[in-house]
Amino acid sequence: MKIAGLLVMPAGFFLSISALVLFPATNVAARTAFVLCGLAVEGLGLAVTVRGHMEAQGKSRA
Amino acid sequence: MMPNVPPVMTEATFALVLVLLLLAPLAIAGVALINTGLGRSRSAAQALLGNLAIVAVTAIVFALVGATLAGTLGGAGHTFHLAGKAWNWIGAGPLFLGGLGTAPAQAQLGLLFEFLAVALAALIPWGSGADRVRLLAGCAVAAMMAAFVFPLLVHWVWQGGWLAQLGANFQLGAGFLDPSGAATIHVLGGLSALVVVWIAGPRKGKFPQGGFATAMPGHNAVYILFGCLLALAGWLAFNVAGAVLWLHAPLSALPVTAVNTLLCASGAVAATFAVTRIRFGKPDASLCANGWLAGLVASSATAAIVSPGPAFVTGIVAGVLTPLLVEVLELAASIDDPSGAIAVHGAGGLWGLIAAGSFAPQAGQFAAQLVGIAALLGVVLPLLYLLLWLVNRVSPLRVDQDGERIGMDLHELGGGAYPEFVIHRDDSYR
Numbered sequence: 001m002k003i004a005g006l007l008v009m010p011a012g013f014f015l016s017i018s019a020l021v022l023f024p025a026t027n028v029a030a031r032t033a034f035v036l037c038g039l040a041v042e043g044l045g046l047a048v049t050v051r052g053h054m055e056a057q058g059k060s061r062a
Numbered sequence: 063m064m065p066n067v068p069p070v071m072t073e074a075t076f077a078l079v080l081v082l083l084l085l086a087p088l089a090i091a092g093v094a095l096i097n098t099g100l101g102r103s104r105s106a107a108q109a110l111l112g113n114l115a116i117v118a119v120t121a122i123v124f125a126l127v128g129a130t131l132a133g134t135l136g137g138a139g140h141t142f143h144l145a146g147k148a149w150n151w152i153g154a155g156p157l158f159l160g161g162l163g164t165a166p167a168q169a170q171l172g173l174l175f176e177f178l179a180v181a182l183a184a185l186i187p188w189g190s191g192a193d194r195v196r197l198l199a200g201c202a203v204a205a206m207m208a209a210f211v212f213p214l215l216v217h218w219v220w221q222g223g224w225l226a227q228l229g230a231n232f233q234l235g236a237g238f239l240d241p242s243g244a245a246t247i248h249v250l251g252g253l254s255a256l257v258v259v260w261i262a263g264p265r266k267g268k269f270p271q272g273g274f275a276t277a278m279p280g281h282n283a284v285y286i287l288f289g290c291l292l293a294l295a296g297w298l299a300f301n302v303a304g305a306v307l308w309l310h311a312p313l314s315a316l317p318v319t320a321v322n323t324l325l326c327a328s329g330a331v332a333a334t335f336a337v338t339r340i341r342f343g344k345p346d347a348s349l350c351a352n353g354w355l356a357g358l359v360a361s362s363a364t365a366a367i368v369s370p371g372p373a374f375v376t377g378i379v380a381g382v383l384t385p386l387l388v389e390v391l392e393l394a395a396s397i398d399d400p401s402g403a404i405a406v407h408g409a410g411g412l413w414g415l416i417a418a419g420s421f422a423p424q425a426g427q428f429a430a431q432l433v434g435i436a437a438l439l440g441v442v443l444p445l446l447y448l449l450l451w452l453v454n455r456v457s458p459l460r461v462d463q464d465g466e467r468i469g470m471d472l473h474e475l476g477g478g479a480y481p482e483f484v485i486h487r488d489d490s491y492r
Contacts, residue, residue: 002260006443006444006447007444009439009440009443009444010440010441010444011440012436012439012440013436013437013439013440013441014440016432016433016436016437016440017433017436020228020232020234020433021144021145021147025232025233025234025426028425028426028429031429032428032429032432035429035432035433035436036432038436038440039432039435039436039439042436042439042440046439046443049260050395050397053260053395053396053397054395054396057263057264057269057396058396
C-alpha cells in the first residue's frame with residue numbers, strides 16, 4: 001500500500017508539468033487549477049502512503 | 063526572471079557574502095544542539111557525534127560527486143527538449159571541484175553556500191531518527207542525500223535548471239524562487255526525515271499495544287532553546303547571503319531581508335506560545351522551539367522576497383500550524399519524530415514556498431511555486447524512499463533491540479554523555 005501511494009505521486013507531478021505545456025501562458029487560472037489538480041493527486045498518494053504506514057504500525061503493535 | 067549568467071560581483075559584495083557564509087555554520091550548530099536536546103540522555107553523545115560525522119560525510123561526498131551534478135549557473139548541463147522548450151535537468155560541472163580557484167567569485171561563493179546547505183539538510187533526518195538509527199546508517203543516508211538528491215534540487219533551483227527557468231520558458235513569474243533553501247535544504251530534509259521514520263519505525267515503547275502514544279520528552283531543554291538562538295544567527299547569514307547569491311539582491315535590500323527573518327521567527331514563536339498556552343494551560347518549551355524553527359524555515363523562502371508585514375503573517379501561520387501538526391503526526395499518523403522535523407522543516411518549508419508565491423509581486427509566481435512543490439512531492443519524495451530503502455537493505459537503519467534497550471551511547475560508543483547520571487531503563491516508559 002505504501003509503495004502504491006509512492007507510485008501515485010510521480011503521476012501527480014507529470015499532471016502538474018503537463019499543465020505548463022497544454023495551457024497557454026495567458027490562461028493563468030486554468031494553468032494554476034491544473035497544477036493544483038496534480039498536487040491533489042500527489043496529496044492522495046501521500047495519504048495512501050501514510051495510511052499504509054499506519055496499517056503496518058498497527059500490525060507490529062498487535 | 064532569473065538570469066542564466068550571474069552579474070559580476072563587486073569586491074565589497076564578495077567580502078560581505080564570504081563573511082556571512084563563515085557565520086552560517088551557526089545554523090548547523092543550532093540544529094545539532096536541538097537534535098541532541100530533543101533525544102534521550104542515553105543517546106546524547108551518539109546524537110552529537112552523528113551530527114559531526116554527517117557534516118564531514120556530506121562535505122566529502124558533495125566534493126566528490128554532488129558538486130559535479132549540481133553544476134554552476136551558466137555552466138554546462140544536461141538538457142532535453144520537450145514541447146519546444148529546453149529542460150535543463152542536471153548539471154555537468156567539473157569533476158572533484160576542478161578549477162575552483164580560478165572560477166568567478168559568484169561560483170566560488172555559491173559552492174561554499176551549497177557545502178553548508180547540504181550539511182544542514184542532512185542533519186534534519188538524523189534528528190528524526192534519534193534513539194534508534196545507527197551512526198553508520200545515518201552517515202549513509204547523508205551520503206545519499208549529498209551525492210544525488212541535493213545536487214539534483216540545487217541544479218533545478220539555484221543553478222539555472224528547469225525550475226529556475228519556469229519564468230523564461232513558461233512566463234511563470236520569476237521562475238521557482240527559493241533564495242535561502244526552504245526547498246533545497248528544509249523540505250528536502252523534512253521529506254528525508256519522513257522516509258527515515260517510515261523505514262526505521264518508532265522507538266520502542268512509543269506506541270504501546272492498545273494505548274495512546276507515550277510522551278518521550280527531550281532530555282535537555284537548555285540545549286534546545288540555546289540551539290534556537292544559535293540557529294537565528296546562522297539563519298540571518300543564510301538568508302542574507304542567499305538573497306545576494308541566488309536573487310542578486312542589491313546591498314540596500316539586505317537589511318529588510320534580515321528584519322523579515324527576525325519577524326517571521328518572532329511571529330511564529332509568539333503564535334506557538336499562544337497555541338500551547340491555550341491547548342495545555344502552559345507554554346511548552348520544546349514546541350515553542352519547534353515554532354521558532356518553523357518560522358526561520360518559512361523565512362528561508364520569504365525573507366528576501368516579501369515585505370515585513372507578510373513576513374510576520376507567514377511566521378504566525380507557521381507558528382500556529384507547527385504544534386498542531388506535530389500532534390497530528392504523532393497521534394493520528396503513528397509517526398515517531400523526536401525532533402519534529404517533518405512538521406518544522408517539511409511543512410514549514412512548504413508553507414514558506416506557498417507564502418512566497420502568494421505575497422510575491424510578480425504575476426504567475428504562485429503557479430511557479432506550486433510547480434516546485436509538485437516536483438518536491440512527486441519526484442524527490444519517491445526518489446528518497448527508493449534510495450533510503452536501498453541503504454536500509456545494505457546497512458539497516460535501525461539498531462538491534464539490545465542496542466535500543468541499553469541506549470545508543472553505550473551500544474555504539476561504549477560510554478555515555480553523562481556518566482555521573484542515572485540512566486532510566488526502558489521500563490520507565492511503560
